[in-house]
Amino acid sequence: MKLKLSDILITIVIALVFGIIYKLWGPVYSLFKPFGLHIGDVIYGMWFIAGTVAMLLLRKPGVALLAETAAASGEFLVGSEYGLSVLLYGIIQGLGTELMFALFGYKRYTAFVAALGGIAAAVGSLIMDAAYGYVMDLALWNLLLLIGARLIGGFLIAGLLAYFLVEALEKTGVTSLIRPASDEDYKALDR
Amino acid sequence: MQWTLNYEETWVHRLNPAFKLVFFLLLFLLLLFIHNPNIITNITVVPLLLLLFSTGHQKKVLLILMLPFLLLFxxxxxxxxxxxxxxxxxxxWGLIHITEESFYRGLHIGFRALNFALLGLLFALTTRPVYLFYSLIQQLKVPPRFAYSFMAxxxxxxxxxxxxxxxxxALLIRGVKKKKGYRRITQTITLYAVPLLSQxxxxxxxxxxxxxxxxxxNNKRTYYYKPTFSKFDLLFLLYTTIGFGVAFWVGDTFPYFDSTDVRQK
Structure with missing residues (x-):
């Protein structure tokens, strides 16, 4: 299933909307982690949401990676305080989400797979953190707190919240425009 | 993005956008391989000077935009x-345990983040997205389908x-009340996110x-804007190379922090 122009355009539009949210999320996140205790990392999951939302909506290979990268570029272009690093973070987080949907052969779009996608994106962000913020040199309890909070954030926000959002969007009927026709659709024609 | 900000165009605006992006990415990677806090502190001056004197934006605007950087640091x-x-x-004291090594490592991370922030803001303030995408298609061969989707x-x-x-x-006029707690989240999604996204x-x-x-x-096409390379690209290359060179040299010969490598041994 190749991406059509409309798929790309819709993905990028959704991604840019989240890109703006990503940018606004920066100061929120800074406020949430005042003493380095990483409790605030639970809200870090917001930075993975574009990938899962776009993938759940469009259901085609490559969408999660494109969405997360595009969202990061949008965040960068409006002057993110994290600078160019967001681009690399975006790519690796998008790859994480993409990988999870690929593992299920791009056939399952359930809350479970979405949650896995969110967690995989969190793992991607931690890999970047190891290179960028020397997180491996934190005291062990603090490192575990960081990893735990990050994974829970990915699970809750990029997984469950994204799934809930897409479910609400489905009710508007907008998904019929964008999803590829499934076997069930063809069967419905025969009836 | 600069639809609302007034500014004068300077030489940094005239850099080739694709070149600028690739060059900034290289700088970013270079910064990841610097582990000496003396050097990274000196390097901060390089983007700071450009940002303050060569973006053509008002000082007041610049200061407001740079204020969150303190929090970030x-x-x-x-x-x-x-x-x-x-x-x-x-x-x-309790869980808090400040050691010499961790202090310098923290300082180093702070300055690294500050450098990324300054470079990022410099890029955002001096690059028009439309030029960037035209340049990406022509210089970096990004497929037009992606670039034009971005512009649209x-x-x-x-x-x-x-x-x-x-x-x-509309919601105000209908007297919709804000809910409390986690129901506030679901309310925001159904009232704002769903209609905005679906539309x-x-x-x-x-x-x-x-x-x-x-x-x-995606076939061959002609372009309204044709970004090219100019002497300003060379100037920028020289400025950064010399700036970084001086920062390295000064950091190496006149260190002011005790630590020269922040990695855990």
Whole structure:
């Protein structure tokens, strides 16, 4: 299933909307982690949401990676305080989400797979953190707190919240425009 | 993005956008391989000078935009300073354990984050997205389908902002009350996120159909803007190379921090 122009355009539009949210999320996140205790990392999951939302909506290979990268570029272009690093973070987080949907052969779009996608994106962000913020040199309890909070954030926000959002969007009927026709659709024609 | 900011065009605006992007990415990677806090502190001056004197924006605007960077500096530095590993203890109180090693490592991370922030802001303030995408197609061979989708999507954002204001006014006039706690989240999603997203998905779909109806494709095409390379690219290259060179040299010969490598041994 190749991406059509409309798929790309819709993905990028959704991604840019989240890109703006990503940018606004920066100061929120800074406020949430005042003493380095990483409790605030639970809200870090917001930075993975574009990938899962776009993938759940469009259901085609490559969408999660494109969405997360595009969202990061949008965040960068409006002057993110994290600078160019967001681009690399975006790519690796998008790859994480993409990988999870690929593992299920791009056939399952359930809350479970979405949650896995969110967690995989969190793992991607931690890999970047190891290179960028020397997180491996934190005291062990603090490192575990960081990893735990990050994974829970990915699970809750990029997984469950994204799934809930897409479910609400489905009710508007907008998904019929964008999803590829499934076997069930063809069967419905025969009836 | 600079639809609302007034500014004068300077030489940094005239750099080739694709070159600027690739060059900034290289700088970013270079910064990841610097582990000496003396050097990275010196390097901070290089983007700071450009930002203050060569972006053509008003000083007031620049200061407002740079204010969150202080918060960023402390929030990136704090966890490593308070909870990092190290052997020379400076201060210990409960869970907080500040050691010489972790302090310098935290400082280093703070300055690294500051450098990324300054470079990022410099790029954002001196690059028009349209030029960037035209340059990406022509210099880096990005498929036009992706680049033009980006440009179209950027145009949809102001429409969404307008829709958002309309929605808010409509909800206000109907007397919708804000709910408390976690139900506030679901309320925001159903009242704002769903209508805004579904409308823009429909709009994006219509635009894509219209573009294809006009025979938009990935084949050879002509361009209205043709970004080229100029002497300013060379100037920028020289400025950064010399700036970084001096920063390295000064950091190496006149260190002012005790630590020269912040990695855990």
């Amino acid at each position: 402390f929030s990136s530095a704090s966890s490593m300073m308070f909870f990092g590993q190290g052997s020379t203890t400076w201060w210990k 999507a950027v145009r949809i954002l102001p429409v969404m902002l307008e829709e958002f204001q309309q929605l808010r006014a 823009s998905i429909r709009r994006a779909h219509r635009i894509a159909v219209a573009m294809e109806a006009k025979r938009f494709n």
